[in-house]
Amino acid sequence: MFSKLINLIPRDWLVTMYKHMPFTGLKNWIVYRAQHKFLVAVLAIITNEKGQILLLKHEYREQPWGIPGGWMELESPEDGLEREISEETGLKVQITGLAKAIYGTRPNRVDLLFKGKILEGTFKPSSEISEICYCEVDHWPVGLPAEQIKLIKEILSDG
Structure with missing residues (x-):
């Protein structure tokens, strides 16, 4: 569910948000939840x-x-x-x-x-x-x- 929501945000916005977000742990948590799993x-x-x-x-x-x-x-x-x-x-x-x-x-x-x-x-x-x-x-x-x-x-x- 979370990955579907994240994928609605334009890729350029995601990159900018990631670049400027100060909390590494939070960034990694979001990236992990947004990715498909295998x-x-x-x-x-x-x-x-x-x-x-x-x-x-x-x-x-x-x-x-x-x-x-x-x-x-x-x-x-x-x-x-x-x-x-x-x-x-x-x-x-x-x-x-x-x-x-x-x-x-x-x-x-x-x-x-x-x-x-x-x-x-x-x-x-x-x-x-x-x-x-x-x-x-x-x-x-x-x-x-x-x-x-x-x-x-x-x-x-x-x-």
């Missing part, structure tokens, strides 16, 4: 020493298999992804780079897709992940969504 998801194409892709069997999805990922907390994207994978699987990974950023809806979000590799660890099932598998391209488990297959191939073909 979540940030971190996802990864993780490979092992053989170049196989790590896939996780999620307990809460209709199509259960997928790439590792989760929602960021108050942390860097790489740290968030390493934390999520460790919490869900017991595996330690190294994130090697950002591969792609995607805007999505339901919920409004930005998906940051990274590449990474397995460092160490033994898989431990969790309440979210019941199994893992390492797959060669085009040898996917039943239940891996077509959108994820397309993303995996796209990211791997980009080097």
Whole structure:
């Protein structure tokens, strides 16, 4: 509601008001309330020493298999992804780079897709992940969504 009201004010007026308003805390509060909100998801194409892709069997999805990922907390994207994978699987990974950023809806979000590799660890099932598998391209488990297959191939073909 507040953001709709703020967006009725001409942009030039808002800039002038922001520039001359003396209270930084109040300015930041207004700016925060006036902006649209979205979540940030971190996802990864993780490979092992053989170049196989790590896939996780999620307990809460209709199509259960997928790439590792989760929602960021108050942390860097790489740290968030390493934390999520460790919490869900017991595996330690190294994130090697950002591969792609995607805007999505339901919920409004930005998906940051990274590449990474397995460092160490033994898989431990969790309440979210019941199994893992390492797959060669085009040898996917039943239940891996077509959108994820397309993303995996796209990211791997980009080097």
